[in-house]
Amino acid sequence: MLRGQFHVHTTFSDGTMTPEEVVSAYERLGFHFLAVTDHDHLLKPSYGDTIAALDSPLLIFTGIELTIHCRKGYVHVSRIEGEREVLHIFNHPADLGVSPRECARLIAEVAAVQPIDAVEVTSHGFYTPEFDIPEIPYPKVAADDAHTPSGCGRCWVELDGALEKDAIIRAVKEGRFVNCFAAGEVKRKPTKAPRIIRFA
Ligand SMILES: [Zn+2]
Numbered sequence: 001m002l003r004g005q006f007h008v009h010t011t012f013s014d015g016t017m018t019p020e021e022v023v024s025a026y027e028r029l030g031f032h033f034l035a036v037t038d039h040d041h042l043l044k045p046s047y048g049d050t051i052a053a054l055d056s057p058l059l060i061f062t063g064i065e066l067t068i069h070c071r072k073g074y075v076h077v078s079r080i081e082g083e084r085e086v087l088h089i090f091n092h093p094a095d096l097g098v099s100p101r102e103c104a105r106l107i108a109e110v111a112a113v114q115p116i117d118a119v120e121v122t123s124h125g126f127y128t129p130e131f132d133i134p135e136i137p138y139p140k141v142a143a144d145d146a147h148t149p150s151g152c153g154r155c156w157v158e159l160d161g162a163l164e165k166d167a168i169i170r171a172v173k174e175g176r177f178v179n180c181f182a183a184g185e186v187k188r189k190p191t192k193a194p195r196i197i198r199f200a
Pocket residue numbers: 065076091092
């Protein structure tokens with residue numbers, strides 16, 4: 001099983017950790033892959049080169065959290081680069097302040113102008129089960145959206161297969177993964193019980 005994280009911030013936007021610190025935090029937590037997804041509108045120069053040059057046993061994806069303007073103001077969609085594949089994840093629907101049904105409509109509107117492959121079911125790493133519903137017809141991803149050390153490792157995805165960017169992206173698009181949460185991080189009663197794992 002590969003353990004991975006698709007949403008984290010660094011000092012290249014509004015995170016408190018440098019890219020090197022983020023990578024070593026997830027190395028210590030036993031992860032196999034990590035997507036760094038700093039905000040487009042806050043991005044500092046040389047971001048892409050810095051992330052691509054990170055030296056780590058982790059497989060590192062370069063990503064960006066896009067600000068997409070829409071009827072509700074704006075939403076966040078992460079664009080995560082593979083070799084040939086690209087993964088787009090609609091982020092933290094619970095943070096939009098709309099009902100799950102309204103959110104489903106909003107995602108459909110955004111998907112008309114912007115690729116969407118998956119939707120988060122977490123807010124800052126905490127499970128938001130009200131958005132884990134069939135009316136939002138996408139694979140549902142758990143992600144940390146970590147901005148600080150304490151935000152790392154609340155949740156993650158696990159999947160089988162090669163530690164290879166395009167294989168991982170295809171697994172997510174096809175829903176071949178499970179969401180996992182560190183013990184104590186599922187604050188609300190889940191509609192479908194996610195897998196709870198306690199760190200050793
Ligand atoms: Zn966001």
